[in-house]
Amino acid sequence: MTPIEAPSPNFDDRALPITMIVLHYTGMADGESAIARLRDPEAKVSAHYVVAEDGTTLRLVPDEKRAWHAGQSHWRDIDDVNSASIGIEIVNPGHDLGYRPFPDEQIDAVIRLVHSLKDRYEITRGNIVGHSDIAPARKRDPGELFPWGKLARLRLALPRPTKNLMDPMWSEGGFLLALERFGYDVTDKMAAIMAFQRRFRPELVDGEIDAECRMILLALLLPKPQGDD
Structure with missing residues (x-):
């Protein structure tokens, strides 16, 4: 898979090594609008990659640079998630504009991209997360319709545990x-x-x-x- 280059000016230098992948949905009416915003210098947002509904994949920011996709966020003792992560935007209107299932062609492309990045940067499954995981008070994406199970079956995300479950009875x-x-x-x-x-x-x-x-x-x-x- 060779992404189409569509450079965004919205990036700066990393302060941390790459140890995470963060999956988002675009949350806009269509992919064209989302891509335009991610490339708009006044918007001050970006991602490394965008995956369209037909599976077309664009690269907006080089991996070695810090894209601006995570905002105020936290995961496993990391507060500068932008510096530590690759951000992937998946075209979908999101909860406010008609949230819908992700097409198979799109998920297949996401899987190929995540697989490549996971191997390249030796990222653990526990650090392949959604935007809502790193910013729970602000974000819901990629949401409950995202097929995490497909990624888990390929060891690209943690599985939902189903075996030998015990209730610890925590308060x-x-x-x-x-x-x-x-x-x-x-x-x-x-x-x-x-x-x-x-x-x-x-x-x-x-x-x-x-x-x-x-x-x-x-x-x-x-x-x-x-x-x-």
Whole structure:
């Protein structure tokens, strides 16, 4: 896969090595509008790559540069996520403009791109995340319709644990401590819980800590979470 070059002026120098991939949706009416904004110097936003609904992939910022896609964010002791990550924007109107499933051609292209980047930079599965994971109080993308399971089956993301699950019976405070240990910013506890559910239990995103959420999180904290993916 050779991306089409579509340079954006919106980048600067990295301060950290590349250890993460962050997946977004564009959240605009169409791909053309999103690409134009990501290349507009006045917008001061960008991403390294954009994947269109037909699978066409554009490169806006070189990997070695710091694109401006993450905003105020945090993951696993990293606050400058822009410096540590590759940002991939996936064309989709998002929750506010008619959120819809991602076409197979688009997901196939995302998989090829993530696979290439994961190998090139030796990125662990636990550091391939969504925008909502790193900024739970602000973002919902790529959202509950994104097929994380397809990536997990190819070892391009963590699986949803389904085997040998046990309920640790954590209190709310215990669950939030575990969630923070896993990587989330839990300052806004409801947003953090919903981001976790959106990623690992997308069929019910209600912000309530239940036995299933506790079991999934406990399994994710083990060395080798086991799932059907």
